Amino acid sequence: xxxxxxxxxxxxxxxxxxxxxxxxxxxxxxxxxxxxxxxxxxxxxxxxxxxxxxxxxxxxxxxxxxxxxxxxxxxxxxxxxxxxxxxxxxxxxxxxxxxxxxxxxxxxxxxxxxxxxxxxxxxxxxxxxxxxxxxxxxxxxxxxxxxxxxxxxxxxxxxxxxxxxxxxxxxxxxxxxxxxxxxxxxxxxxxxxxxxxxxxxxxxxxxxxxxxxxxxxxxxxxxxxxxxxxxxxxxxxxxxxxxxxxxxxxxxxxxxxxxxxxxxxxxxxxxxxxxxxxxxxxxxxxxxxxxxxxxxxxxxxxxxxxxxxxxxxxxxxxxxxxxxxxxxxxxxxxxxxxxxxxxxxxxxxxxxxxxxxxxxxxxxxxxxxxxxxxxxxxxxxxxxxxxxxxxxxxxxxxxxxxxxxxxxxxxxx
Amino acid sequence: xxxxxxxxxxxxxxxxxxxxxxxxxxxxxxxxxxxxxxxxxxxxxxxxxxxxxxxxxxxxxxxxxxxxxxxxxxxxxxxxxxxxxxxxxxxxxxxxxxxxxxxxxxxxxxxxxxxxxxxxxxxxxxxxxxxxxxxxxxxxxxxxxxxxxxxxxxxxxxxxxxxxxxxxxxxxxxxxxxxxxxxxxxxxxxxxxxxxxxxxxxxxxxxxxxxxxxxxxxxxxxxxxxxxxxxxxxxxxxxxxxxxxxxxxxxxxxxxxxxxxxxxxxxxxxxxxxxxxxxxxxxxxxxxxxxxxxxxxxxxxxxxxxxxxxxxxxxxxxxxxxxxxxxxxxxxxxxxxxxxxxxxxxxxxxxxxxxxxxxxxxxxxxxxxxxxxxxxxxxxxxxxxxxxxxxxxxxxxxxxxxxxxxxxxxxxx
Numbered sequence: 001x002x003x004x005x006x007x008x009x010x011x012x013x014x015x016x017x018x019x020x021x022x023x024x025x026x027x028x029x030x031x032x033x034x035x036x037x038x039x040x041x042x043x044x045x046x047x048x049x050x051x052x053x054x055x056x057x058x059x060x061x062x063x064x065x066x067x068x069x070x071x072x073x074x075x076x077x078x079x080x081x082x083x084x085x086x087x088x089x090x091x092x093x094x095x096x097x098x099x100x101x102x103x104x105x106x107x108x109x110x111x112x113x114x115x116x117x118x119x120x121x122x123x124x125x126x127x128x129x130x131x132x133x134x135x136x137x138x139x140x141x142x143x144x145x146x147x148x149x150x151x152x153x154x155x156x157x158x159x160x161x162x163x164x165x166x167x168x169x170x171x172x173x174x175x176x177x178x179x180x181x182x183x184x185x186x187x188x189x190x191x192x193x194x195x196x197x198x199x200x201x202x203x204x205x206x207x208x209x210x211x212x213x214x215x216x217x218x219x220x221x222x223x224x225x226x227x228x229x230x231x232x233x234x235x236x237x238x239x240x241x242x243x244x245x246x247x248x249x250x251x252x253x254x255x256x257x258x259x260x261x262x263x264x265x266x267x268x269x270x271x272x273x274x275x276x277x278x279x280x281x282x283x284x285x286x287x288x289x290x291x292x293x294x295x296x297x298x299x300x301x302x303x304x305x306x307x308x309x310x311x312x313x314x315x316x317x318x319x320x321x322x323x324x325x326x327x328x329x330x331x332x333x334x335x336x337x338x339x340x341x342x343x344x345x346x347x348x349x350x351x352x353x354x355x356x357x358x359x360x361x362x363x364x365x366x367x368x369x370x371x372x373x374x375x376x377x378x379x380x381x382x383x384x385x386x387x388x389x390x391x392x393x394x395x396x397x398x399x400x401x402x403x404x405x406x407x408x409x410x411x412x413x
Numbered sequence: 414x415x416x417x418x419x420x421x422x423x424x425x426x427x428x429x430x431x432x433x434x435x436x437x438x439x440x441x442x443x444x445x446x447x448x449x450x451x452x453x454x455x456x457x458x459x460x461x462x463x464x465x466x467x468x469x470x471x472x473x474x475x476x477x478x479x480x481x482x483x484x485x486x487x488x489x490x491x492x493x494x495x496x497x498x499x500x501x502x503x504x505x506x507x508x509x510x511x512x513x514x515x516x517x518x519x520x521x522x523x524x525x526x527x528x529x530x531x532x533x534x535x536x537x538x539x540x541x542x543x544x545x546x547x548x549x550x551x552x553x554x555x556x557x558x559x560x561x562x563x564x565x566x567x568x569x570x571x572x573x574x575x576x577x578x579x580x581x582x583x584x585x586x587x588x589x590x591x592x593x594x595x596x597x598x599x600x601x602x603x604x605x606x607x608x609x610x611x612x613x614x615x616x617x618x619x620x621x622x623x624x625x626x627x628x629x630x631x632x633x634x635x636x637x638x639x640x641x642x643x644x645x646x647x648x649x650x651x652x653x654x655x656x657x658x659x660x661x662x663x664x665x666x667x668x669x670x671x672x673x674x675x676x677x678x679x680x681x682x683x684x685x686x687x688x689x690x691x692x693x694x695x696x697x698x699x700x701x702x703x704x705x706x707x708x709x710x711x712x713x714x715x716x717x718x719x720x721x722x723x724x725x726x727x728x729x730x731x732x733x734x735x736x737x738x739x740x741x742x743x744x745x746x747x748x749x750x751x752x753x754x755x756x757x758x759x760x761x762x763x764x765x766x767x768x769x770x771x772x773x774x775x776x777x778x779x780x781x782x783x784x785x786x787x788x789x790x791x792x793x794x795x796x797x798x799x800x801x802x803x804x805x806x807x808x809x810x811x812x813x814x815x816x817x818x819x820x821x822x823x824x825x826x
Contacts, residue, residue: 018767237820362817363820364818369816373513374816387610387632411659
């Protein structure tokens with residue numbers, strides 16, 4: 001089936017999904033869990049093909065780890081279904097309602113967005129997560145995964161489509177684009193007659209390509225160049241724990257810290273303390289000229305400050321004060337998460353007010369930026385832009401709203 | 414000054430505007446009102462040049478009426494300022510807040526969007542309305558008006574900039590693009606390093622151009638191909654009043670009805686009744702083959718059903734039932750406002766649930782779709798798309814949010 005026909009199918013399915021009850025959607029997701037569990041061997045076999053292809057191409061092990069599935073990772077997909085089933089359905093929620101003087105009742109009601117296009121790289125669990133979140137919020141989804149995971153994705157989508165059909169959900173609620181070329185992405189981005197939203201999830205190059213070429217509204221997710229600024233007045237021992245947590249607990253996540261900014265007044269004491277803990281855990285440090293005076297490390301380039309390492313690498317810069325820290329963040333940050341560690345009330349206020357990122361912290365690890373931690377349950381990603389969804393992007397952000405007005409033949413005066 | 418420099422100025426101003434208090438913003442808007450009132454002669458003289466240029470070009474009178482200013486229209490600008498001053502400031506509002514088990518306080522707080530680009534046609538009052546709404550919500554704005562109104566816009570922006578400077582607001586909070594070519598629009602749409610949002614307001618061709626070419630998130634406003642469906646069970650006398658109100662009260666607005674759908678069962682009775690009232694008021698009717706049997710009118714073309722007439726023209730179509738009415742709306746509507754007139758409970762429920770437009774009515778005129786009517790105060794337009802803002806697009810929709818997190822050195826477990 002060609003791309004346009006798939007787009008049309010997904011759009012048509014979305015019109016039916018609008019009217020499906022929460023119960024029907026939950027039943028369908030439960031059926032997806034059951035079918036995935038029942039056919040896990042099929043998924044594992046397909047995934048083994050992807051993994052062996054990737055090895056042949058000389059893909060590095062950290063990427064193969066993202067691609068590879070196992071019994072326990074498939075169990076995690078099943079578990080994700082169970083978690084989405086228990087989340088409250090945002091569709092139909094009345095956000096606000098008012099009774100006008102003339103008797104008109106105006107209500108703002110949550111509705112599905114429609115047909116969503118998702119463009120993502122490698123990890124096959126995203127295929128399941130995105131699909132079940134779309135279904136739960138009454139949307140259909142057109143998935144375009146990376147070429148690395150094509151066999152896994154085909155197997156997973158086939159199984160999910162069978163589950164939806166058993167549950168009586170409209171055909172076309174989930175579709176996979178099987179052509180994985182860049183050209184097909186471009187075509188997809190022009191299908192605004194069918195798709196209401198595009199969600200890219202992947203590296204900076206993919207996201208830039210989508211933003212530059214899309215005629216469909218885009219919500220950028222996942223680029224996290226996060227900063228921690230250790231102010232002169234911070235508790236240094238606790239600050240070491242926070243930087244350690246933010247860098248090493250899961251370095252491949254978007255909420256991991258990538259650049260550490262240190263107030264000059266404490267640099268001589270703090271840098272060696274944090275560096276000894278981090279290097280003992282295998283973290284490579286890249287510092288500005290001044291930080292290198294306090295610990296032996298590689299010099300940081302301009303690019304290092306822009307980079308999202310997603311790895312055991314940390315850039316370090318000594319700054320004069322909170323203003324210089326904020327200027328650095330304004331210039332280099334991707335707008336994801338930034339934290340100030342301080343005991344100075346004015347500096348904490350200023351940092352909270354001035355820093356223009358999705359999540360701004362005082363005295364906490366950036367690792368908390370997460371749908372689960374925020375009480376949203378599963379998330380489709382972390383949005384780093386300002387329209388519609390910012391920060392953890394969960395079920396509610398997968399909906400729009402409409403106004404319904406109940407009258408008794410009122411006319412406008 | 415070239416376009417890029419203006420973009421940079423507006424972006425820089427937005428960084429300062431984030432921190433300005435409600436009081437300072439209100440003072441600045443009050444100063445704009447004062448300066449406009451004081452220099453109304455300057456505005457009227459500039460506008461007279463635009464009007465005479467338009468006449469020379471043979472512009473039709475309805476468009477000249479949109480362009481022309483008068484003492485009372487300038488007074489309306491001043492009044493608009495007063496109305497925006499009394500509106501509550503959305504910036505700083507806490508939408509929700511939660512205290513986590515580990516003591517983290519997570520709050521969702523409204524913040525300005527940043528720098529906004531507004532691309533609009535003719536009416537010079539939009540220049541003031543958009544600017545004061547942007548300022549009130551803490552955003553800066555880069556205005557690109559139509560060539561017809563360039564002299565009026567230059568005069569108005571100069572006066573507003575003087576007012577902002579007197580009030581101590583950052584230079585660059587309001588800027589006007591003086592080159593009015595289509596090429597400059599294209600350049601503006603690529604400035605995503607400076608602008609966070611583009612709002613086009615104008616005809617379908619302008620909006621399509623913006624959507625097709627923008628790298629910046631776009632909120633489409635203003636295209637209103639609105640429908641009223643008169644069901645078999647409607648009160649016909651009251652239905653005549655509603656169609657009359659929706660078509661003739663202000664035919665040039667986006668919430669005016671453009672197509673009337675009539676249930677076959679009542680067509681023979683209703684069409685002559687509504688047609689006699691409308692034609693007496695100078696409305697041109699264009700009907701399907703079946704409606705023409707009930708009243709002498711021009712045949713409607715496929716294009717008529719897609720058109721937003723913005724004029725005393727109404728397309729009419731006879732339909733079999735509510736399903737056919739909804740199919741027509743799904744195909745032809747711009748997603749603005751649709752109304753069903755009915756006494757059938759099931760049909761009212763079905764219409765409310767299935768019709769996918771910003772505002773869906775039972776038994777009321779589509780003319781109520783308006784920021785003022787909805788209690789938002791002024792609006793920047795009516796959004797016909799589903800992300801971020803849908804329907805009346807007021808101050809709140811001119812903001813984003815960020816999460817602020819207050820901790821005591823918590824790390825993620």
